[in-house]
Amino acid sequence: MNDSENTQNAEKAENSENAEITRSAEHGTADVSGSATPPHERHRPWWHWRRLTGSRPRLAVTTGVAGAVIGALIGGAGVAWQTGTGPFADDRACWGAFSRDDVAALFGGKRDIETSEVPITSDRIGNEGASGECRLRSPRGRRITVQAHRLDNWFGGSGDRWADEFLSARLTPLGGGLLGMASDTRAWLAVPDGCVGRPNPSDVPNGPTVIDLETGWTVYDDEVDTEARDELARAVVKLVNHYMADLGCTGTIADPVGGMPAPPRFLDEKKDAMCGVKGLPLPGAYQREGRGRPLVTRGDGPVRTCDRGVLFGHPGLRLMTVEDPRLAVLYDGLSRAGAKEPVKAGEGDGRGFVRDEMGMFQAECQTGPVTFLVRADDADRPGDIRTLLTRYVAAEADRIGCGPLRLTLPGAG
Amino acid sequence: MKQLMSGARRRTALIGGAVVVLVAAGLGTWATDTWPFDKDTYCWGAWKEDSGPDFLSSEALEEDNASRTSKETAPTPGRQRGRCTVTIHSERVSGGGEKVVEETEVTVAYGPAPEDAAERMEWIGGYLGGRAMPLPDGLPGATDGNHALLVLPKGCDAPGGRPTAVTLDSTARSVYSDSTMPAGAGLGGSQSVARLLVAVANRGMEKAGCAPAQPLEVVSPLTALPEEDESFFTRACRIRGLDLGEEAKELEYQVGAVTRDLQSCSVRLRRGAGRYFDALMVAQPRLSALFDGATGSRAPARGWRGTGVFADDYKVVRADCAGRPLTALMLAPSTRETTPYFAAFANAVARRLGCASVAPGSATR
Numbered sequence: 001m002n003d004s005e006n007t008q009n010a011e012k013a014e015n016s017e018n019a020e021i022t023r024s025a026e027h028g029t030a031d032v033s034g035s036a037t038p039p040h041e042r043h044r045p046w047w048h049w050r051r052l053t054g055s056r057p058r059l060a061v062t063t064g065v066a067g068a069v070i071g072a073l074i075g076g077a078g079v080a081w082q083t084g085t086g087p088f089a090d091d092r093a094c095w096g097a098f099s100r101d102d103v104a105a106l107f108g109g110k111r112d113i114e115t116s117e118v119p120i121t122s123d124r125i126g127n128e129g130a131s132g133e134c135r136l137r138s139p140r141g142r143r144i145t146v147q148a149h150r151l152d153n154w155f156g157g158s159g160d161r162w163a164d165e166f167l168s169a170r171l172t173p174l175g176g177g178l179l180g181m182a183s184d185t186r187a188w189l190a191v192p193d194g195c196v197g198r199p200n201p202s203d204v205p206n207g208p209t210v211i212d213l214e215t216g217w218t219v220y221d222d223e224v225d226t227e228a229r230d231e232l233a234r235a236v237v238k239l240v241n242h243y244m245a246d247l248g249c250t251g252t253i254a255d256p257v258g259g260m261p262a263p264p265r266f267l268d269e270k271k272d273a274m275c276g277v278k279g280l281p282l283p284g285a286y287q288r289e290g291r292g293r294p295l296v297t298r299g300d301g302p303v304r305t306c307d308r309g310v311l312f313g314h315p316g317l318r319l320m321t322v323e324d325p326r327l328a329v330l331y332d333g334l335s336r337a338g339a340k341e342p343v344k345a346g347e348g349d350g351r352g353f354v355r356d357e358m359g360m361f362q363a364e365c366q367t368g369p370v371t372f373l374v375r376a377d378d379a380d381r382p383g384d385i386r387t388l389l390t391r392y393v394a395a396e397a398d399r400i401g402c403g404p405l406r407l408t409l410p411g412a413g
Numbered sequence: 414m415k416q417l418m419s420g421a422r423r424r425t426a427l428i429g430g431a432v433v434v435l436v437a438a439g440l441g442t443w444a445t446d447t448w449p450f451d452k453d454t455y456c457w458g459a460w461k462e463d464s465g466p467d468f469l470s471s472e473a474l475e476e477d478n479a480s481r482t483s484k485e486t487a488p489t490p491g492r493q494r495g496r497c498t499v500t501i502h503s504e505r506v507s508g509g510g511e512k513v514v515e516e517t518e519v520t521v522a523y524g525p526a527p528e529d530a531a532e533r534m535e536w537i538g539g540y541l542g543g544r545a546m547p548l549p550d551g552l553p554g555a556t557d558g559n560h561a562l563l564v565l566p567k568g569c570d571a572p573g574g575r576p577t578a579v580t581l582d583s584t585a586r587s588v589y590s591d592s593t594m595p596a597g598a599g600l601g602g603s604q605s606v607a608r609l610l611v612a613v614a615n616r617g618m619e620k621a622g623c624a625p626a627q628p629l630e631v632v633s634p635l636t637a638l639p640e641e642d643e644s645f646f647t648r649a650c651r652i653r654g655l656d657l658g659e660e661a662k663e664l665e666y667q668v669g670a671v672t673r674d675l676q677s678c679s680v681r682l683r684r685g686a687g688r689y690f691d692a693l694m695v696a697q698p699r700l701s702a703l704f705d706g707a708t709g710s711r712a713p714a715r716g717w718r719g720t721g722v723f724a725d726d727y728k729v730v731r732a733d734c735a736g737r738p739l740t741a742l743m744l745a746p747s748t749r750e751t752t753p754y755f756a757a758f759a760n761a762v763a764r765r766l767g768c769a770s771v772a773p774g775s776a777t778r
Contacts, residue, residue, distance in 0.1 A: 060425060194634045194635050251549075365651060366650065401764065401767060
């Protein structure tokens with residue numbers, strides 16, 4: 001890209017040199033044969049207005065040349081204005097989505113932010129989806145990384161880190177049916193289906209294309225700075241709107257901030273309602289202090305997550321319901337892979353498995369696939385996982401309108 | 414200046430200046446695409462030539478013998494009915510030297526839902542069922558990209574309270590000497606259809622004298638249909654009780670919208686051989702109002718909650734669900750006994766929305 005531009009510029013430069021040479025040559029001949037030039041004008045340089053307008057043909061040529069030059073200037077300025085280059089460059093960051101003010105809003109009003117980016121492009125055969133990255137860095141150390149990527153269908157693998165951090169209970173759904181969430185350190189939003197087209201689930205299941213922002217970590221699990229969260233929510237909506245416009249899609253996602261509930265705080269859990277789920281008794285081991293208090297997603301959204309014992313974005317125990325089919329489809333692979341010890345349910349209700357450290361059920365609900373997940377970061381309490389899985393799935397399935405779901409665990413004992 | 418320029422020079426300079434101004438104005442016109450000469454408009458002035466979708470583009474008329482005509486009657490304050498048809502007709506000669514006629518027709522209708530109950534059920538099912546998805550931004554309507562319906566605000570209700578709706582339909586076909594093939598109408602997909610529909614609804618309401626203070630608007634993107642039709646199944650639309658067993662081998666299903674406001678499940682004979690049944694649930698209050706006066710005054714059969722009608726070609730029931738009327742409709746040929754499927758659908762949907770059963774019998778499984 002840059003190479004070719006440079007070559008073009010070089011060519012332009014050469015051309016203009018040639019033009020000058022030609023012009024001076026003409027000027028020379030004019031001087032030699034120039035009987036029409038009055039003697040007093042010979043002292044004037046060739047570009048003097050009197051010499052340029054001295055005769056009618058000359059005046060015509062001059063007017064024409066001047067007109068062409070002015071026209072070229074207007075045209076060039078127009079192009080520069082339209083493409084936002086030259087004196088009209090707006091220093092827009094992150095693929096043109098953020099103005100200087102937008103960037104400043106993300107850094108508490110500071111304007112000395114360095115930006116760098118990799119454009120959003122698809123790989124040649126398009127099987128990995130579009131991806132791109134943009135980094136914003138303050139000289140005081142704070143940085144924000146923006147990524148565009150398609151979520152992959154093996155959430156049990158590398159996708160786990162994304163799910164741990166971006167489906168965390170610290171994040172609040174953007175609401176309004178949007179597939180996206182935000183906290184003061186993370187935000188993400190899927191590009192709407194109508195724009196990029198929805199991946200065909202009967203094909204290789206693929207996730208939505210999302211744009212996400214991350215800003216590092218905070219030590220306070222349950223103290224989400226609402227203002228910072230709102231800024232990130234606005235920013236991610238701006239990014240997706242800009243990307244949609246680039247793709248030529250119609251539709252604009254409205255500012256979601258007004259409709260978002262307050263960020264979650266640690267839950268005062270009752271013994272018979274773990275994570276606030278009625279009918280889910282809290283296992284003995286989790287009743288003791290020190291195993292962490294639960295944080296639960298607030299508001300209707302793509303997921304309801306209950307995290308406890310979070311260390312650098314990785315929960316010690318997570319109970320999660322993925323209600324949005326566009327996201328739940330990502331767990332399809334995992335739900336089949338764990339089939340060594342499948343759990344049983346009604347015919348056509350779905351499939352799942354239970355292991356020592358995790359259990360999951362991928363349900364076939366009227367709305368599409370729904371994922372229920374119970375996962376610890378160690379295999380110390382397999383009994384708790386088993387008890388929690390059946391009761392959690394039964395209670396949550398009723399809540400979201402996918403009930404009744406009664407699971408039978410393998411090798412009950 | 415007089416001293417500096419002779420008359421001739423001044424004239425030349427003036428002409429030069431005029432040329433520059435004209436060139437600049439032309440550039441501006443070209444860049445902003447605001448040619449001062451009028452474009453054709455259609456449907457009460459709601460749609461402009463070259464304003465987006467292919468069927469309105471001037472390129473659509475660049476083929477041989479192509480013409481776009483429109484026929485329209487606008488609603489008036491005295492007559493709350495209107496109709497508008499845009500037709501594109503073109504002729505070309507195919508590679509084999511055969512004459513092919515392309516015909517595209519887009520029709521907009523403004524007025525209340527059909528009076529006759531059976532007709533109305535078919536009409537509602539046609540716009541809200543199948544592959545239709547709800548319009549965004551809380552607009553009471555739906556579209557599948559070829560058809561669309563929008564229920565207008567209360568101020569436009571017909572006397573007697575029936576809501577007025579604007580519908581959009583399209584057909585397109587290529588006529589060969591020996592056959593006719595369906596074709597795309599060039600409406601530009603659901604997003605574009607939603608905008609066309611809202612534009613014509615706004616203009617229609619102006620003409621009818623019932624336009625709201627703020628014109629209706631589509632801002633957010635439409636949700637895309639989540640899934641394609643499915644022919645390998647026994648349980649239709651993942652709804653418990655719609656287990657079709659052996660019969661499913663000849664059938665396919667299509668899940669449409671599944672929201673708190675609207676849900677549809679369409680079961681068809683394979684290879685386009687027709688309808689098995691179409692099930693629809695409507696809970697959005699304005700869409701629900703389309704059923705007003707056609708859901709009877711008592712329970713449709715013993716043990717059913719709410720009011721309803723079991724007629725030859727349709728079954729409809731309306732019952733309260735979490736403070737809103739939930740209407741369930743099943744369209745099916747009367748030759749087939751579909752009451753158990755209707756009961757299963759109504760109960761499964763009510764349960765999904767957290768409401769009591771509508772139909773008698775076990776609510777589970």
